[in-house]
Amino acid sequence: MAAPSRPRFAYKGDRLKPLRAFCQTARLGSISRAAEALFLSQPAVTLQLQALEREMGVRLLERSGRRLALTREGEALYELARPLVEGLDGLDAAFRERIRGLDAGELNVAAGSSTILYLLPKIVEAFRAAHPDVRLSLHNVTGAGGLDLLRSDAVDLAVGSMLDVPADLSYEPVYRFEPMLITPRRHPLADKPEIALQDLSPYGLILPPQRLTTYRLIDLVFQQNRVPYTVALEVGGWEVIKQYVAMGLGISIVTAICLTDADRERLAARSLARYFPSRTYGVVVRKGKYLSPQARAFVELIKPALFERGGYDDTGPSER
Known part of the structure; x- marks a missing residue:
């Protein structure tokens, strides 16, 4: 025998209205005050409360002195319904706030120091020329910090x-x-026809701190090839490393992104692609995120500019 169907009530077609009436009554403790807050008549609020109680099949409110108080079941429903009602009631304001940056012409980009210093200047210059009214903010962050900004939508990309x-x-x-291996211009390795990993052993390396991926990757390659090496100095920042190498304090292994025309006048640079993997740079976004017109314009500037300089693929915001 089929179970009897539950009766249908007129208010069930719009569950938000009775839930809103219920939440206001629970908050204010009075039907009359809830009616004022909702710009409704008291009978209308009463009907909505009655319909909600019939639909739920329990008593939600009871008289406690001069106030209406929640029953145990009413407290459970209020705990569930309040964030839903407040979220829907505040949807318009939240939406306006969310797109405020779009209306104001804002663009927030997360990037590490190397990216900001070596990769983005011409991109930023082109973007500013094409979109002078957009307020561009570059957030200098590394590793997990950049990922957190992406996931919280604090940055567009x-x-x-x-x-x-x-x-x-x-x-x-x-x-x-x-x-790239970088050495002073007059270093013994500067003009050596072929560079083998073993050739680096007699010379102290200047490397980023051990906590960074670059150091760990270099150590892994030397260990895998069973080639001994020494670290003369640990220091953060490619600019500092290049300066110390130019002063003759050691040699280093860097990513070609940090080498400028001026650097090649004071440093000798040799490819180590035979031993170490290349590093790729690109665009990182949160999956499913809507990109604003200004964000899409920024991305489109990155792609052709990078391909023009010889780029291609592999695998965000981190400074290694």
Whole structure:
């Protein structure tokens, strides 16, 4: 025998109205005050409360002195319904706030120091020329900090290098940079016809701190090839490393992104692509995120500019 169907009530077609009436009555403790807050008549609020109680099949409110108080069941429903009602009632304001940046012409981009210093200047220059009214903010962050900004929508996108791409992010690599050995111009390795990994052993390396991926990757390659090496100095920042190498304090292994024309006048640079993997740089976004027109314009500037300089693919916002 089929179970009897539950009766249908007129208010069930619009559940928001009785839930809103219920939440206001629970908050204010009075039908009359709830009616004032909702700009409705008291009978209308009463009907909505009665319909909700019939639909739920329980008593939600009871008289407690001069106020209406929640029953145990009413407290459970209020706990569930309040965030829903408040969220819907505040949807318009939240939506306006969310798109405020679009209306105001804002663009927030996360990137590491190397990306900001070496990769983005011409991109930013072109974007500012094409979109002078857009307020562009570059957030200098590394590693998890950049991922957190992406996931919280504090930035529209990120530009950088990723080795491992989390499942909730999308990474579009655009440019590949070779690993380079840098030495002073008059160093014995500067003009050596062929560079083998063993050739680096007699000379102290100047490397980024051990916590960064670059150091760990270099150590891994030397260990795998069973080649001994020494670290003369640990220091952060490619500019500092290049300066110390130019001063003759050691040699280093860097990514070609940091080498400028001026650097090649004071440093000798040799490719180590035979031993070390290349690094790619590209655009990182949160999967499913809507990109504003200004964000899409920024991305479109990155792609042709990078391809023009010889880039191609592999795997966000991190400074290694």
